[in-house]
Amino acid sequence: MRKFFPVEELARDGRFNQITMKDRMADPRTVLGKDGVRPSSNRLVPSRPDASTAARVLMHGIFVGEIQALEGAGRTCHDFRTAGDQARRAQDAAAGDDSGADAVPFALKLDMARQAWDEARHVEISVKLSDWMGGEIGEIAENTVLQAACSTDPVLRLAGVNRALEGLAIDVFTTMKEFGDLAGDPFLEFCEDWMLADEVTHVKMGSDWLRKVTENDPERRKKALEFQGIVDKLFSYGGTRSDSEESPIGLARRFRELAGFTDSEVEDIAEVSLAALNERKDAVARLQAEAASQFAGR
Amino acid sequence: MADPYKPRAPFAPWDRRELPGSFDVEDSARRVGNYKWAEMKLFEALGGWVATVPELDVKMRLGTHCYKHAWHADLWHKRLPELREMNPDRLTQPANDAMVRFVEAMTEPEAPDQTIEKLVGVYRVFIPRFIAAYTFHKNNTSQITDAPTIRSINFILQDEFDDWRDGEMILQSLIETPDDVERAARHQARLEAIMVEAGGIAGPGSIGMTSTGASANGPQNGSAA
Numbered sequence: 001m002r003k004f005f006p007v008e009e010l011a012r013d014g015r016f017n018q019i020t021m022k023d024r025m026a027d028p029r030t031v032l033g034k035d036g037v038r039p040s041s042n043r044l045v046p047s048r049p050d051a052s053t054a055a056r057v058l059m060h061g062i063f064v065g066e067i068q069a070l071e072g073a074g075r076t077c078h079d080f081r082t083a084g085d086q087a088r089r090a091q092d093a094a095a096g097d098d099s100g101a102d103a104v105p106f107a108l109k110l111d112m113a114r115q116a117w118d119e120a121r122h123v124e125i126s127v128k129l130s131d132w133m134g135g136e137i138g139e140i141a142e143n144t145v146l147q148a149a150c151s152t153d154p155v156l157r158l159a160g161v162n163r164a165l166e167g168l169a170i171d172v173f174t175t176m177k178e179f180g181d182l183a184g185d186p187f188l189e190f191c192e193d194w195m196l197a198d199e200v201t202h203v204k205m206g207s208d209w210l211r212k213v214t215e216n217d218p219e220r221r222k223k224a225l226e227f228q229g230i231v232d233k234l235f236s237y238g239g240t241r242s243d244s245e246e247s248p249i250g251l252a253r254r255f256r257e258l259a260g261f262t263d264s265e266v267e268d269i270a271e272v273s274l275a276a277l278n279e280r281k282d283a284v285a286r287l288q289a290e291a292a293s294q295f296a297g298r
Numbered sequence: 299m300a301d302p303y304k305p306r307a308p309f310a311p312w313d314r315r316e317l318p319g320s321f322d323v324e325d326s327a328r329r330v331g332n333y334k335w336a337e338m339k340l341f342e343a344l345g346g347w348v349a350t351v352p353e354l355d356v357k358m359r360l361g362t363h364c365y366k367h368a369w370h371a372d373l374w375h376k377r378l379p380e381l382r383e384m385n386p387d388r389l390t391q392p393a394n395d396a397m398v399r400f401v402e403a404m405t406e407p408e409a410p411d412q413t414i415e416k417l418v419g420v421y422r423v424f425i426p427r428f429i430a431a432y433t434f435h436k437n438n439t440s441q442i443t444d445a446p447t448i449r450s451i452n453f454i455l456q457d458e459f460d461d462w463r464d465g466e467m468i469l470q471s472l473i474e475t476p477d478d479v480e481r482a483a484r485h486q487a488r489l490e491a492i493m494v495e496a497g498g499i500a501g502p503g504s505i506g507m508t509s510t511g512a513s514a515n516g517p518q519n520g521s522a523a
Contacts, residue, residue, distance in 0.1 A: 001346050001408045011352040011410040070361045071349035077364060078346025082338065084387030087398055106375065113341050113368030116348065120361030123354075137354075 003079045004152055007144050010071060015138030016064075021234065024143055044175055044248045046183040054248065055179060056133050060140040062172060063126035068144070069169070070119035072161045076112040080104045080154050104154045108213070111205045115162075118198045125191050132187060151227070155213055159224040162206020164231035167256060167269070169199045171241050174252035200259045207260030232272050239277025243270050247277060319440025320506075326444055327381035329435060331389025332397075332500040333428075334374035338390070339401045340424060341367035352410045353472075356417070359464055366457045373450045380446065393501030400424075400492040407485075414472055415485045421465025422482070423489045429458050431499040434506055 012018065044054055081088045083103040127137065151157045173196040180189030214221035241249040251273065256266050309315070321329070344364040351357050378386040392398045404419035436451045473482055498504025 001343070001350070001405045005346075005349050009349075011350050011357075013352045013354060067354075067357065070357065074345035074348035074361055074364060076345070077368070078342045084390065085338070086387075087335070087392050091398070091402070106371075109342075110368050110372050113345060113365045116345055116361040117365030120358045123358050123361075127354075 001078070004150065005075055005079075007150055010068070010144070012142070017138065017141045018144050019141045021143060024141075042246050042248045043250065044179050046179065051179075051183070052134075055176075055183075056130070056135040057140050058172070058176065058248070059126060059130050059133055060135055061143070062169075062176070063123065063130055063137070064140075064142040065165075065169065065172075066119050066122040066126055069161070069165060070116055070123060072157075072165070073112045073115040073119055075150075076104075076154065076157060076161075077109055077116065079152075080109070082106050082109055105213075108154070108209050111209070115202050115205070118202065122195050122198065125195060129188060129191055153224075155210065155220055155224045156227045158206045158210050158213075159228035160231045162202055163210065163228050163261075164234075166199050166202040166206065167232070167259070167261070168241060170196065170203060170255045170259060171249050171252045173199060174255060175249045196255065200255055203256070203259035203261070229268065229272060232269050233276050239273065239280045242273035242277050244274060244277055247273070315441040317440055317442050319444055320438040321435075321440075321444065323381055326435075326439060326447060327378060327383050327389055329431075329500045330374050330377050330381060330447065331383070331386075331391055332393045333431070334371050334378070334386070334390050335392050336397070336401075336424075336428070336499050337367045337371035337374065339405075340420065341365070341371060343401070343405045344420070346405070347416050350408055350410060351413050351416065353413055356413055356468055359468060363461050363464070366461060370454045370457065373454065377447060377450060393499065393504075394496055396492055396496035397499075397501070400489065400496050403489055403492055414469065414478060414482050417465055417469050417472070418482045418485050419489050421462055421469060422486050423493055425458055425462045425465065427493060427499050427504070429455065429462065431504040432458065434504065435500075438506065 010018075042048075044058060045051065048054060081092060081103045083105055085103075089103075130137070151160060173192045177189050177192035177196060180186070180192055210221065210224060214224060239247050241247055241251065243251050251266070251270055253266055256269075257263075261269075341364050344360045344367065348357055348360045348364070351360065375386050375390075378389055383389050392401070404424060407415040407419070432451045432455050436448050436455070439447060441448065469482070473479055
């Protein structure tokens with residue numbers, strides 16, 4: 001089995017349809033309302049006219065996100081040599097890779113295996129919740145965001161998956177838990193709360209390992225945090241997640257703090273998310289202007 | 299109320315544990331190092347395969363089982379210093395070169411249409427060998443001096459049986475045609491041959507018998523009896 005699996009080859013059954021982030025962002029329907037105008041508030045609340053559909057779509061997004069998180073954690077168990085594993089080192093050397101740079105502590109891999117189990121449970125939970133909410137597997141396209149989990153540097157992978165992707169999960173689960181509470185759905189609220197507890201643990205794992213592994217390598221830590229910033233912006237989905245009421249998903253500041261984010265790190269994510277929202281709005285405005293001028297020119 | 303000062307036998311009549319065991323400290327540590335290495339290879343393989351299998355139920359099972367074997371590896375990692383091996387990496391070794399080749403062959407299948415081969419390697423060859431080696435260790439080590447190893451084995455065996463049953467049932471649901479049967483059997487035979495060469499998870503003597511059929515469970519093998 002190869003080390004480092006490309007995101008394009010993630011195995012799925014026939015029900016799934018995968019699209020890239022670029023394709024998704026090119027679809028103006030993801031940012032405009034029914035009348036072609038962006039509403040001032042998009043928060044996922046039961047009073048939204050499309051609340052039921054929006055919640056089902058988000059739940060499907062959680063479901064496929066959990067599959068990818070499961071795959072990412074599993075691959076980290078496999079892709080990197082465990083420090084001290086001489087037999088694997090000899091195998092790698094025989095295969096022409098004797099750098100040893102990818103060795104990770106045994107305890108880090110144990111954490112990733114634990115995360116794989118947690119994510120497997122999350123897939124189970126979200127399948128059942130989707131069914132509960134009237135959804136079906138594959139009814140919404142799967143956005144492939146696992147590029148963050150395909151980095152060949154374990155520290156970058158931790159920053160991308162455990163801090164950025166799992167950080168987004170904290171925001172999403174908090175929003176969904178609140179939605180369950182407001183909508184009077186204790187089943188949804190109960191499940192989201194359990195998943196939220198796991199996600200805080202995963203982000204904390206990422207924060208702790210990032211600090212530990214880069215303790216004596218400030219340059220590598222800087223690079224990892226920069227990578228996390230890029231992934232955070234990517235995961236803001238053009239403003240789907242931010243402090244603004246225009247974003248369906250809010251930023252869960254309190255849970256992020258519990259997970260080891262500093263105040264300034266949370267502020268950075270808030271800024272990046274807001275910038276992503278504004279960039280997306282500008283891009284859509286441009287598209288609309290272009291379309292209008294084409295129409296006027298006919 | 300019974301007299302609390304009345305002398306009692308240190309071992310109650312129902313406590314039949316014995317001191318003698320087949321393994322001295324070094325034997326036990328060597329085996330534990332082999333177990334840890336093999337459990338590590340198994341959790342790494344299961345984790346790696348998650349992204350390669352299209353079947354959703356299999357994907358979730360592999361993720362769940364991945365953690366269980368990582369936990370087993372951790373139990374053995376923590377046991378090694380208690381067996382006087384202060385550098386656990388030193389004994390975290392495959393039993394022999396054939397065991398390395400077995401793991402290489404077991405982890406070869408990667409394509410999305412090779413789920414049967416992936417599961418056969420784990421659930422029809424590797425895990426049954428774990429069950430055998432652990433059972434032999436549990437039944438032959440000193441029930442008193444090596445009680446911490448036995449306790450870990452009891453936890454681990456429960457997982458191994460549960461996971462073997464899960465994997466076997468999934469396999470039975472995937473094997474639908476005579477061609478599938480042939481595929482599964484062919485791959486199992488190939489892996490089994492390498493495993494026989496390796497002699498089991500802890501090498502020859504994993505279950506007490508050597509390849510010549512002689513018992514490896516005697517005084518020359520570190521009996522404290």
